[in-house]
Amino acid sequence: MAKWRIQHAPDVLLPALRGWFQSNVGRTVLAEERALIAGAISDTSTAKYNLLNLSVIPDRCPIDINVYQRQFCLGGIGHYGLSQVLDVVCDFEELPVANESQDVVLLHHLLEFVGDPHRVLREVERVIVPHGKVVICGINPYSPLAMRGYLGRLKRSPMWQNHTLSLHRISDWLSLLGFEVNIVEYAFHRLPLNTPNFFMAHKAASKKLPMGGVFVLSATKYRAPMTPTQEKPMSRAKILRHPAMVGATRNIKARADYE
Secondary structure, three states, X not given: OOOOOOOOOHHHHHHHHHHHHOOHHHHHHHHHHHHHHHHHHOOOOOOOOEEEEEEOOHHHOXXXXXXXXXXXXXXXXXHEOOEXXXXXXXXXXXXXXXXOOEXXXXXXXXXXXXXXXXXXXXXXXXXXXXXXXXXXXXXXXXXXXXXXXXXXXXXXXXXXXXXXXXXXXXXXXXXXXXXXXXXXXXXXXXXXXXXXXXXXXXOOOOOOOOXXXXXXXXXXXXXXXXXXXXXXXXXXXXXXXXXXXXXXXXXXXXXXXXX
């Protein structure tokens, strides 16, 4: 079992995250990744009924209310009082959401700051409908922004005690859960320096260039739903009437000869 980095308490972590995303670098990161997220969730291949927004900073990642008929924003108990956009306060590892009820689930910088990201992803798979979509936004570990994070770890900054999750690792998890990755795009191809303003003002690079500071991954759930058969229970039971005897004839005959 993987050992994850211990995260700071919400009363320490959340103000640090909110402060960083209010900086010049943080505002630019949000602006560029919002454009990629908007394109991912507005894909015509997904039904536009239910969208579930899961984020450590939900007030920093608003979703256009005209895209989906019903939108829900869930957050941990640490968000209570710090955000005015939460519909439900809950544990990310035990979502109070019905099975296969959400068309799209957005994970905005969530997997990096929870106790067990793999368990959260399994819970997300449970609530997504077949052919529904998960959109994951995270920090690219192979970028200048991630290198800046390593310096932050040396200073014990709460913002940079996050898990390092590569796209390859997340793709493997998604594959095991029945997802197929459709699109991976990148944003923030800049040096993470607040000054001078040139670093935040120059033209953005191509979203296909894999050195961006953040990535937005879109994956579709292709596991077919289980449909109960219309046959009567007794007729189904006749399919394997004596399953314990399969492959055991030779041993039983040998035992009889021995006795």
